Amino acid sequence: MSKTAEDNLEQAIAAWIKAIGEEHVLFDDQIISLYSRNTLPKGTSPAAIVKPGSVDDVSSILKIAERQRIRVYPFSCGKNWGYGDACAVESGQVLIDLGRMNRILEVNTTLAYAVIEPGVTQQQLYEYLQKNQFPLWLDCTGAGPDASIVGNALERGFGHTPYGDHFLTSCGMEVVLADGRVLSTGFGHYRNSQSANVYKWGIGPYLDGLFTQSNLGVVTKLGIWLLPEPECFNAFFFTVSEEKDIHSVIEVLRPLKMQGILNSLVHVGNDLRIISSFYRYPWEETKGVVPLPDSIRKSFRKRSNFGAWNVSGGIFGTKKQVAYCRKRIKRATGNVARIQFIGNKKLSLSKKIVKIFNYTGKANGLAKMLRSLEELIKLMKGVPTRAFLFGTLWRAKKILNADSLDPLENNVGLMWLSPILPMTGTAALDLMEIVNPIFFQYKFEPLVTISLITERAMVAVISISFDKENSVETEKASQCYDTLFYALMNAGYNPYRTGIQSMNKLAYGSNIFWDVVNDIKIALDPHQIISKGRYQPINHE
Structure with missing residues (x-):
């Protein structure tokens, strides 16, 4: 940072302290380190952190930033796991932590x-x-x-x-x-x-x-x-046994989405995604070999009754609407899988049965699966849960904070790629044909969830889970990410969102779009004060 920039920052900090209070302007090394944490291979460090409590505070902060030409980076709560967390695209920006604005x-x-x-x-x-x-x-x-x-x-x-x-x-x-x-x-x-x-x-x-x-x-x-709150709610689940069966799954579900029978989001997770929700990587069983050997992968699947793909969704409406939709969904999926519908009564009964079997020690796997289903049903009913943060620990060799599933508390390595696909079975198969060899090349497990987000489109959330304590593995994770990013772009499967490390990559294969975005940026923020580089590719291909 130049002398002029340092002077400007000092003047801005003094003005911010006057505007919003000294306790809400932070710049000591310990706090800087805390806000620099993220799950990516490499993060960024802020110059300072300001914590407004109102819209007037935010307005004052930005006026001061513009006057002193200080770049700022706002975030809500900083839980942007796998995409950069609370970190700015570039080091040296001042973070605006909006967490105090919680009314x-x-x-x-x-x-x-x-x-x-x-x-x-x-x-x-x-x-x-x-x-x-x-x-x-x-x-x-x-x-x-x-x-x-x-x-x-x-x-x-x-x-x-x-x-x-x-x-x-x-x-x-x-x-x-x-x-x-x-x-x-x-x-x-x-x-x-x-x-x-x-x-x-x-x-x-x-x-x-x-x-x-x-x-x-x-x-x-x-x-x-x-x-x-709907009069009636049912969750549904089914599995298929082969990876290629994803084609049939999507082809069966698409008409149900387009006809309005399935009016909620449907999630289709591969076996590795589900395994990671229950277990951490079996380092002892594999003797440190990566990626996960097929024999152990199949063993996980068999012992816990997972499928190659595992489908979940919800039906919301009146009792008559839910009954009708159940009938239509059951008929449509009949040739693909055996579907299970679960309401509150069935879930309660299942828990009682598992409790009885637990006395014999024969229901451990079933109990674990039931707990996961219960947490998933909570999400479908608008109840927040930490349960699915466990999956971020998949490749972590040591847990730094056993009492927390917060990825940052455990120095978790995690990156997500999230391409959009047309809702066809062919696109789903094509995706996996791209993903699998790249993950195998860099020795990672492709943890994949395909979510049917509209009547015509689906998003594949693909996790690269790695051990941040291992520098070699961390570098391979970066290479895997870059290779897969461009492979997906070349195939026409563009990301619906991206992490701070790949904002510049968004210009790849594009034409005038980002130029127009930049024109709007210049009109609204000519001095590039707010979040420079965020969804603003600098280097065109």
Whole structure:
């Protein structure tokens, strides 16, 4: 950092302390180290951290940053596992930690929506709805109770229910621009608007999308739609025995999605994804050999009754609607697999049966599977859980904090690639033909979940799990990521989101799109104050 830059930073810090309080401006080495942690092979370090408590604080922070030409990087709660966590794209930026802005501003039970700040977590909103006995469900992700709802929506993340597309079910933003102005989108910019959180589009150009996966402003408030508690809910599960059976699975499920029989998200996890949810890598059994030998992989599958692919989803509606959908789904999947439907009564009965068998010591595997199903059903019903963070520990050789599943507390190595595919069985097979040899080449296990997120598209979340304590393995993980990223791009399977280490790669194979994005950036933030490099490829191919 040059002398001028150091002076500017010192002046900015002094101004921020005056604006938001000394206790909310952090720059000692210990705090810097804490905020530099992430699951990627290599992270970035901030110059300082500021923690606003209100939209006025954010506005003041940005005005000071622009005046002193200090680059800042906002985040909601920093639980962006596998994509960079709370780290900026470049070192030396000042992090804006929005975690203090955690107010639930409104819950409208008649129209089933909430208005929240970026620091509101999944657990916080869930508990608020429960405490007030509001008959509303939120849509959860598997990122854990402490993950931000707003943060996931702005990354266009997804969950499990009919409201599983989190950006689609958001409505109305408050955004602070780089010059400190506060923008309300949709109808929110009109005085006394009655429709700001019920009608997404407003009038004129639709701006909300500009502030998702971007660096054009800081979102300080978001409206989200909540699912009215359904009269009836059933989960369903089925497995298939061969990897090639993914073709049949997708071909069976697509018509059900397009006809509205399946109106929620359906997740299809391969055996390795499910194995990693229950177990860590068997280092002793494999004598340190990687990747996981096929014989041991098959043994895991057999002992726990997993399939090569494992399908889960939910049915939401009235009793008659659920009964009708069950019938249609059962008929459609009959030639592919034996499907199981589970409601509250069946789950309760299964737990009692397992408890009885446990006295004989013969139900350990079944009990573990049942606990996992119970946690998955919780997610489908809007109940946050930490259970699925266990999968991030797959390749970790030693657990640093046995009391925590937080990937950062255990120095976990994890990267995610998330390509979008057309919803065809051919595309699913093609994906695995690309993924498998690359993972084998670099000696990793392809942990894959294919999620049917719309009626026509699916996303494959592919994990590269590695031991960060092993420098050789960490370097191989980076090489594996890069090789797979470009292989998927060349095949036309582009990512729906990406990590801080691959923002520049987004220009690969593109044309004018990112130039237009950059033009908008220059118009709104000419001095590149907010999140420089985030969804802003610098080096075109």
